[in-house]
Amino acid sequence: MAESTTTTAVGGLSPVGLPDFGSAGTAGTASAIGLLSDVSLQVRIELGRTKMLVEDVLKLNADSVVELDKAAGDPVDIYVNGRRIARGEVLVLNENFCVRVSEIIEAIDA
Secondary structure (H helix, E strand, O other), rough: OOEOOOOOOOOOOOOOOOOOOOOHOOOOOOOOOOOOOOOOEEEEEEOOOOOOHHHHHOOOOOOOOOOOOOOOOOOOEEEEEEEEEEEEEEEEEOOOEEEEEEOOOOOOOO
């Protein structure tokens, strides 16, 4: 069991005895993540971006081509709940598009 910290009362206020957890919080991380395993997250794959004038957007039709800022074969960005977490390459599997993760982006870079 964790020990309680004690301090002296100041100005008529009494301190609350809170347990000292130290570094014990990391031991339960794996089991805590397990509790979240059935939470649904939004995953988005971004092929590229572009900026267009309103005038050009209004001219779009079924045969229009919109040029993106990435070349064919460039890695695509993988986002989870709006945060970029990885990069990957676009593949076709059983006539469906898919993405093979090629790089996990460190949290500080995202």
